[in-house]
């Protein structure tokens with residue numbers, strides 16, 4: 001179960017079903033992943049869960065950088081397959097499972113750190129955060145980085161982002177409150193909004209003109225010409241001053 005987009009087309013659907021040719025599906029690259037890991041006190045003794053692990057880039061990076069034990073879960077079988085192939089190619093012992101973030105297949109109090117990058121805004125946020133807290137050990141950390149609303153956001157923009165992409169961001173303060181309401185202590189919220197606008201430009205460069213044309217063609221062949229207009233609409237929302245980005249971390253008592 002997730003907060004579904006109601007439009008037939010979304011970039012998120014394209015990413016989940018067949019990828020768009022990029023490995024890291026969040027702003028800030030592996031630098032923000034390292035920052036999140038450090039805030040969650042990840043070290044060589046940690047047992048870490050990456051919720052919505054995508055192509056497995058973060059899980060492999062954590063295992064390589066910190067020498068910790070990592071499990072990644074994602075509900076897309078396509079993503080889990082790619083992540084397993086990546087870990088195998090790198091000779092890393094990282095496990096990946098198909099699972100829903102709202103119903104994690106782990107007993108309570110299992111992990112020293114539970115993280116999720118750029119995904120919670122797609123989910124039933126309260127339920128997903130509750131699940132992350134449930135599977136974290138007492139004294140362990142729960143941390144995310146995610147999209148935030150900023151300023152006086154037009155209501156229509158919120159409605160369209162939810163309709164198209166199924167994304168329901170919070171303000172940075174709103175994310176902090178959700179973490180506190182889930183019982184987490186010492187919650188910190190760090191504004192990293194500059195990363196999101198840089199990311200859009202970086203993504204375009206990484207994908208290249210040919211890659212962008214391929215994405216449009218894929219979208220048009222699957223969902224028709226309307227999808228071109230919708231991609232542009234989402235791009236405009238993401239380039240607006242109302243979109244920010246933040247890191248939120250709390251400790252389970």
Ligand SMILES: C[S@@+](CC[C@H](N)C(=O)[O-])C[C@H]1O[C@@H](n2cnc3c(N)ncnc32)[C@H](O)[C@@H]1O
Nearest residue numbers: 002016024025026052054074075076100101117
């Ligand atoms: C924007 S991508 C982020 C991937 C990865 N965390 C990263 O930063 O590169 C969102 C990911 O969430 C996964 N996802 C969406 N809904 C999910 C759910 N209910 N449970 C688990 N994974 C989910 C998608 O398959 C996709 O891999």
